[in-house]
Amino acid sequence: MSQRPDDPPGLLDELPGEVMMWVLIISELLVFGAGLVAFMAMRLTDPAGFAEAQAHLHRAGAALNTVVLVTSGLLAAWAVHAAEAGREARKRALLAGAMALGVVFLVIKGMEYADKASQGIGIETNTFFTFYYLLTGFHAAHVVAGVVLLGLVAVLRDPRATETGAAFWHMVDLVWVLLFPVIYLIR
Amino acid sequence: MTRDPLIRAWGWLVALSLAGALITRAPDVTGLAVVILGLAFAKAWLILHHYLGLAGAPSWRRGFDMVVAGFCLLLAALALLA
Numbered sequence: 001m002s003q004r005p006d007d008p009p010g011l012l013d014e015l016p017g018e019v020m021m022w023v024l025i026i027s028e029l030l031v032f033g034a035g036l037v038a039f040m041a042m043r044l045t046d047p048a049g050f051a052e053a054q055a056h057l058h059r060a061g062a063a064l065n066t067v068v069l070v071t072s073g074l075l076a077a078w079a080v081h082a083a084e085a086g087r088e089a090r091k092r093a094l095l096a097g098a099m100a101l102g103v104v105f106l107v108i109k110g111m112e113y114a115d116k117a118s119q120g121i122g123i124e125t126n127t128f129f130t131f132y133y134l135l136t137g138f139h140a141a142h143v144v145a146g147v148v149l150l151g152l153v154a155v156l157r158d159p160r161a162t163e164t165g166a167a168f169w170h171m172v173d174l175v176w177v178l179l180f181p182v183i184y185l186i187r
Numbered sequence: 188m189t190r191d192p193l194i195r196a197w198g199w200l201v202a203l204s205l206a207g208a209l210i211t212r213a214p215d216v217t218g219l220a221v222v223i224l225g226l227a228f229a230k231a232w233l234i235l236h237h238y239l240g241l242a243g244a245p246s247w248r249r250g251f252d253m254v255v256a257g258f259c260l261l262l263a264a265l266a267l268l269a
Contacts, residue, residue: 033258037258041265044265066204067201070234071201073234074197077238078193167239170239171239174239177227177231178227180207
């Protein structure tokens with residue numbers, strides 16, 4: 001049944017941006033959420049082994065990456081405002097900044113993986129590192145996708161496209177702020 | 188103090204991230220995981236409300252708040268059981 005112009009706005013109309021992006025955001029949160037719950041459940045079977053493995057992680061680097069991502073999110077949110085105001089040059093500059101910080105995140109993550117490899121730690125080392133590589137690797141893949149998406153919406157003169165790209169980027173941010181404490185901080 | 192809610196949200200996000208990292212230097216006491224997950228919930232709340240714009244969508248905001256809070260409580264329960 002189609003909605004008439006004088007009908008009150010529905011629940012979906014309340015959502016900022018594209019509904020399909022919110023479907024994707026909720027789906028991704030469910031996938032990562034299930035992974036983190038599985039990680040914490042497996043931790044119950046070997047708390048000492050998980051604590052010993054976690055000691056190999058570089059918390060300061062991961063904390064720095066949190067600051068990098070939330071700062072990148074700020075630039076993406078500003079880019080949406082710039083796009084809505086028709087300030088194309090500012091929008092592109094802000095999205096370029098957000099993308100650059102996304103690359104910084106990936107470089108720091110790559111250094112972390114290289115450090116683990118130099119210690120002979122891989123995905124099959126133990127259960128902790130299987131989850132570590134799967135969850136952080138899947139997240140890093142989303143960062144790559146987000147950088148590409150921000151690049152695409154930067155060249156489009158459509159504020160809705162910018163809002164959709166930024167929403168994906170904020171989802172990547174949101175997943176990280178939940179993943180970081182579970183993998184790196186909780187002992 | 189800035190009037191831009193995005194800058195305020197970013198400031199809180201940075202402060203909470205640093206607090207989360209620093210708190211792990213504290214002695215390993217029972218309940219530390221609850222504090223860490225509380226900080227994570229606060230960061231998720233800021234991203235949902237200010238970056239993703241749910242502050243202007245009250246029904247969705249309540250729904251997301253409840254689900255994320257329930258998720259953090261589940262993780263906290265699993266952390267305390269270990």
